[in-house]
Amino acid sequence: MxxxxxxxxxxKSTQHKxxxxxxxxxxxxxxxxxxxxxxxxxxLCMVEVHTAAIIPPEGITVGHPAAFxxxxxxxxxxxxxxxxxxxxxxxxxxxxxxAKDKNWTKWILSRxxxxxxxxxxxxxxxxMDRGGRxxxxxxxxxxxxxxxxxxxxxxxxxxxxxxxxxxLIMIVSPLLIGEYSGLEWSWSHRVDxxxxxxxxxxxxxxxxxxxxxxxxxxxxxxxxxxxxxxPETRDNVIKIGLVITxxxxxxxxxxxxxxxxxxxxxxxxFFPASSFFLVVSGTVVVLIMKILExxxxxxxxxxxxxxxxxxxxxxxxxxxxxxxxxIILGIAALLLIDKPRFGLFTAFSxxxxxxxxxxxxxxxxxxxxxxxxxxxLLRKIN
Numbered sequence: 001m002x003x004x005x006x007x008x009x010x011x012k013s014t015q016h017k018x019x020x021x022x023x024x025x026x027x028x029x030x031x032x033x034x035x036x037x038x039x040x041x042x043x044l045c046m047v048e049v050h051t052a053a054i055i056p057p058e059g060i061t062v063g064h065p066a067a068f069x070x071x072x073x074x075x076x077x078x079x080x081x082x083x084x085x086x087x088x089x090x091x092x093x094x095x096x097x098x099a100k101d102k103n104w105t106k107w108i109l110s111r112x113x114x115x116x117x118x119x120x121x122x123x124x125x126x127x128m129d130r131g132g133r134x135x136x137x138x139x140x141x142x143x144x145x146x147x148x149x150x151x152x153x154x155x156x157x158x159x160x161x162x163x164x165x166x167x168l169i170m171i172v173s174p175l176l177i178g179e180y181s182g183l184e185w186s187w188s189h190r191v192d193x194x195x196x197x198x199x200x201x202x203x204x205x206x207x208x209x210x211x212x213x214x215x216x217x218x219x220x221x222x223x224x225x226x227x228x229x230x231p232e233t234r235d236n237v238i239k240i241g242l243v244i245t246x247x248x249x250x251x252x253x254x255x256x257x258x259x260x261x262x263x264x265x266x267x268x269x270f271f272p273a274s275s276f277f278l279v280v281s282g283t284v285v286v287l288i289m290k291i292l293e294x295x296x297x298x299x300x301x302x303x304x305x306x307x308x309x310x311x312x313x314x315x316x317x318x319x320x321x322x323x324x325x326x327i328i329l330g331i332a333a334l335l336l337i338d339k340p341r342f343g344l345f346t347a348f349s350x351x352x353x354x355x356x357x358x359x360x361x362x363x364x365x366x367x368x369x370x371x372x373x374x375x376x377l378l379r380k381i382n
Contacts (some may be wrong), residue, residue, distance in 0.1 A: 033305050033309070035289075044311075046077045048074070087221035123135060166219050228297050
């Protein structure tokens with residue numbers, strides 16, 4: 001229960017944050033280059049792991065090193081993508097709260113509706129009935145972001161302390177939910193739902209990206225935004241996270257247990273997300289942001305501002321790329337039904353080409369048709 005002092009703290013903290021949004025040019029107007037670069041890396045890694053799942057090479061099992069590497073990219077990509085989305089939603093919410101037109105209804109509905117529609121497009125494109133991975137109603141990353149958008153007016157009113165507590169609750173929630181998260185479920189069971197009640201369960205705690213615990217990354221993104229000018233706080237988070245990461249490795253060795261698997265008997269699991277996975281992946285996200293940002297927050301340059309400049313166009317249209325790449329994979333899945341698997345070299349080549357091709361495509365898009373994207377559609381609606 002909130003104390004009166006907490007409520008006063010929330011109001012003062014919110015006022016301070018709103019002032020900072022307009023005092024610091026990097027929080028408004030110009031885009032932060034390192035954030036676009038990170039968003040690009042995240043969505044490209046998601047493209048890679050999704051492509052590898054649809055076009056798996058012959059003879060490669062789950063335990064193969066190549067499969068582990070592919071899964072590792074995907075395992076870090078989704079937390080990074082969602083954390084940065086949380087960063088952006090929080091920033092947008094702060095600006096909205098300080099705007100003259102405080103019509104939250106339109107702001108929320110436009111985002112929730114667009115994200116749900118995009119999720120349905122993804123599900124239909126890569127449908128189970130056509131060799132895909134989802135059913136039309138399967139909740140996923142985009143429905144998670146829709147929930148985050150719905151909660152934004154509440155999140156921006158929370159103090160840093162309360163949002164930290166909420167993030168910690170999300171981290172320990174897998175331990176509290178236990179078997180209700182579907183620890184032993186198959187993929188087909190996790191993406192399917194019979195009736196409204198089961199669909200809500202998949203949305204909230206036992207789907208692919210349920211609100212509990214994945215909203216923890218949304219809270220992490222909001223805290224990263226507020227702690228941009230407090231590097232010592234972020235460094236402490238990285239240190240604690242790295243200690244827990246090493247500790248988890250020792251536990252895995254002592255217990256003779258797998259350290260990380262997509263799902264199954266391991267300390268770090270993606271489906272469902274385990275507590276150790278949430279800590280380790282969150283730490284990696286914060287560490288990568290620290291490396292890439294350089295001196296950009298203080299008015300200087302990002303660490304690799306020129307070397308990674310070609311990625312920034314990708315970072316500006318991550319939602320569009322996320323949706324369109326699933327449409328392409330849906331076509332591929334349909335064409336490959338009952339076909340023999342490709343060899344390792346062919347499958348690897350197709351995966352890499354499909355992943356890297358989005359970089360020149362995104363740059364061409366930004367130069368020639370920048371207004372044709374889901375991102376621009378959302379800006380026009382608002």
